[in-house]
Amino acid sequence: MKISARELLGQLLDTDSFVSWDRSPITVAATTRYREALQKAAVAAGTDESVLTGEGLLRGRRVAVIACEFGFLAGSIGVAAAERIVSAVERATELGLPLVASPTSGGTRMQEGTVAFVQMVKIAGAVAAHKSAGHPYLVYLRNPTMGGVFASWGSLGHMTFAEPGALIGFLGPRVYQALYGQPFPEGVQTAENLYRRGVIDGAITVSIFRRIAHRALSVLSGIPDSTASEQVPRSDRKLADAVSAWESVVISRRPDRPGIRDLLRHVTQRVPLSGTGQGEADRTVVHALARFRGQPCVVFGHDRSGQQDGYSMGPAALREARRSMALAEELRLPLVLVIDTSGAALSKEAEERGLAPEIARCIADLVTLDTPTVSVLLGQGTGGGALALLPADRVLAATHGWLAPLPPEGASAIVYRDTEHAAELAGSQRIRAADLLADGVVDRIVPEYPDAADESVDFARRMGAAIADELAQLRQRPAAELRALRQQRYRRLGLPNAADG
Numbered sequence: 189m190k191i192s193a194r195e196l197l198g199q200l201l202d203t204d205s206f207v208s209w210d211r212s213p214i215t216v217a218a219t220t221r222y223r224e225a226l227q228k229a230a231v232a233a234g235t236d237e238s239v240l241t242g243e244g245l246l247r248g249r250r251v252a253v254i255a256c257e258f259g260f261l262a263g264s265i266g267v268a269a270a271e272r273i274v275s276a277v278e279r280a281t282e283l284g285l286p287l288v289a290s291p292t293s294g295g296t297r298m299q300e301g302t303v304a305f306v307q308m309v310k311i312a313g314a315v316a317a318h319k320s321a322g323h324p325y326l327v328y329l330r331n332p333t334m335g336g337v338f339a340s341w342g343s344l345g346h347m348t349f350a351e352p353g354a355l356i357g358f359l360g361p362r363v364y365q366a367l368y369g370q371p372f373p374e375g376v377q378t379a380e381n382l383y384r385r386g387v388i389d390g391a392i393t394v395s396i397f398r399r400i401a402h403r404a405l406s407v408l409s410g411i412p413d414s415t416a417s418e419q420v421p422r423s424d425r426k427l428a429d430a431v432s433a434w435e436s437v438v439i440s441r442r443p444d445r446p447g448i449r450d451l452l453r454h455v456t457q458r459v460p461l462s463g464t465g466q467g468e469a470d471r472t473v474v475h476a477l478a479r480f481r482g483q484p485c486v487v488f489g490h491d492r493s494g495q496q497d498g499y500s501m502g503p504a505a506l507r508e509a510r511r512s513m514a515l516a517e518e519l520r521l522p523l524v525l526v527i528d529t530s531g532a533a534l535s536k537e538a539e540e541r542g543l544a545p546e547i548a549r550c551i552a553d554l555v556t557l558d559t560p561t562v563s564v565l566l567g568q569g570t571g572g573g574a575l576a577l578l579p580a581d582r583v584l585a586a587t588h589g590w591l592a593p594l595p596p597e598g599a600s601a602i603v604y605r606d607t608e609h610a611a612e613l614a615g616s617q618r619i620r621a622a623d624l625l626a627d628g629v630v631d632r633i634v635p636e637y638p639d640a641a642d643e644s645v646d647f648a649r650r651m652g653a654a655i656a657d658e659l660a661q662l663r664q665r666p667a668a669e670l671r672a673l674r675q676q677r678y679r680r681l682g683l684p685n686a687a688d689g
Contacts, residue, residue, distance in 0.1 A: 191330055191351065191394065192233075193240045193257040196290050199394040200328075200401075201244035201253065208242040209252075209276055213268035222299045225261065233259035238269045238293070241276035243285065247402040252280035254289040256330070256337075263293035265337055266300040270307030273341070277314040286324040286405050287315075291342045294360065295335020308340035315344045322520045324408045328397050329379070329388070334360050346515055347404060347461055347477075350379035352391045386504065389461045404459045407477040407484045408519055412660065433620040434611035436588040437596060439639050440567040446644040447492035448474045448526045448566065454648045455480050458487075472529075473505045475512055481656035483663070485562075486519070488512035489526025489577070492567065501573040502533040506546035509576060513553045522560040522659050525577040531595065532573035543572075550576035555678060560662035560670055562655055565589035565621070565630065567640075579678055581670050582658045583629065585621040586651065587636040591629065592619040628681060632658070 191199075197206050213236055218226065230236055238260040243252050254276050256263040265273075280287045297304045319325050327345030329338070331354035339358055342348075350356055357377030364372040375381055379391035392400070431439075439445070452458050452474070459477040476487045488509050490501065509525075516523035532543055554561065554577070563580035569591035578591070592599065596610035596619075603613060614620075624630040634654045640647040662670065 190258050190292070192259060193235065193255040193290075196255045196328075196330065196394060197240070197242075197244065197253060200288065200290070200398050201246055201251075202248065205245035206242055206253070207244065208240065209279060210236070210241055210272060213237045214271050216267045216300065218299075225299065229260045233257050235260050237272060238263045238265065238297075239272055241272055243280075246288070246398065246405070249402065249405055250285060251405070252276060252283070252285040252287045254287070256290065256292045258292045258294075258330070258332075261297065261299075263291070263337075264295060264297035264304075265293060265307060265311075266297035266304040267307060269297070270304070270311055273311050274314045277311070277318050281314075281318040281321050281323060284321075284323060286326065286408070287318060288326045288328070288401060289341060289345070290328040290330055291333045291337045292330035293333055293335070293337040293342075295337055305336060308336040312340040312344060315341050319344070319346070319518050322518070324405060324519065326401050326404065328394070328401075329354055329356055331355055331379075334358070346408075346519065347400075347459070348388045349390045349392050349397050349400070350382070350388050352379060352393065354379040354391070356382055356388075383462070386462060386508070400459055403457055404477055407457055407459060407479055408521070409484070412483050412663070429622045431588070431620070432611075433590065433614035433617075433623070434596070436590050436620045437568075437610075437614055439588040439641075440590060442639070442641045444644075445492065445567055445639075445641040446648055447528055448487075448489040449491060449493065450644055451526065451566070451648050451651060452476060452478060452487065454645070454652050456482060472501045473508055474526075475508055478524075480524070480652045480659060483522070483656045483659040485522040485524045485659060486512050486516040487524045487526065489524075489564070489566070490529040490573070492528050501529050501531065502535075502538045503541040503543050503546045506543070506550050506573075506576055509550050510546075510553055513550075513557055516559045516561075517557055520559060522562065522662060523557065523580075524655055524659070525554075525561065525563045525580060527563065527565050527569045527574045527577050527589075527591075528567040529570060529573045530568055531570040547572040547576045551579060554579045555675060556671065558667045558671060560659065560665070560667075561674070562658050562662070564651065564655065565591060565624070566651070570595050578629075579674065581662055581674050582631050584632045584634055584651070584654055584658065585624060585630045586634055586640060586647070587621055588639065589621050590614075590619045591624060592617055628677075 235257045239256050241254050325346050327348040329350035331351050333342050333356050361372040382388045383391050455478045457479045461475040474491045478487045561580035563578050563583045565585035596614040597607040599613045600607050600609040621633050634651050
């Protein structure tokens, strides 16, 4: 049973809050046969076109909405439908409203040919302008969503969810069989498979999407709560100085040490995201919208629970990191990056999929990003995987956080051709938090008493408070100023007196 446009709006919006923006569809060139098909479609679907637009309240929040009607010529998009969509997107942009779109379509309206096909460019351009203006664009794909609709405005959401079991893809199964003489492989074009592959953020019902959309829009409003002004402890240099680098390395590797998910459990609001759009989703990272003590931000970081196999952070994870950067910049929200990794993937697949170029792009994007950034050295910080998330406006470190080009054992293997000098090299390479603070790599140490694994809840709250404090301060400064200071900071890194600011 397919969900109609009106059913979707009824389930998504507050009762009786929908107000239509639609006018009569524009007249398009049509043969007698096509005109008759349009008339029959209107009677069958109970709508005058394949899309309804307007505004309503989503848990009391005003939003613009676009909903396709599959019952009208399979939800296909022709010139009139495209014009209605674009007009709604432009109106939402002018009014400064978040936009929620719910496509369900077989794709381009074949009766109108190429002129209908190129309408997707117009729609995508309007959506891009809406996002460039800093307004949220959320997508809920319904069964089915195919062809040019999926390949344009159906895939441009800041977050994208789909109806469970929905058929979603580019090339329709019927077309595939006609062209290639065999059925399309089963299980590929499903919401669940696309979620597993990192193409979308989840497969959920409309009621759950309504809750997630409300939570996301609360974060994306960008208005901080007053709770962020609470006092938090400053850097504890003495505590960090009291432990050796090797002690910190050993402590940071404890399997019960809290990670990014523990940190996010104690924020006021969070909405997990997972889509990468680049092959198999990389579960060694976490991507979310969140509020730390009322301070809204985009969060991305390494998930220590996803790294049981060691050096497992691959190119897909770094592409997801770049998605988080673009998302933060588009939504004009600060970006929080959490470093806790044993390193980047060392494999044939990682090399062939461009691991090194992805690290380079992450670094370049971060240094030039036009939004406040905070990097958190939560535990292990090994190699290029850690460096890719480091260059922020402010860098925090846990007492036992550390940063090194290789794990100490790897450095020992290079210098001494054995691993027995790992502890010695950990000290001489100045990888511990106290040394990073002295060298200007880190700005603030968040204390562990004595070890985050033994006080996981208190530590997570303390780190969350420190992040909120930094975000509150950074949000007061213009983006251009932050970018200039960030570039200056890393330009001077390693030079005499660089740590003095």
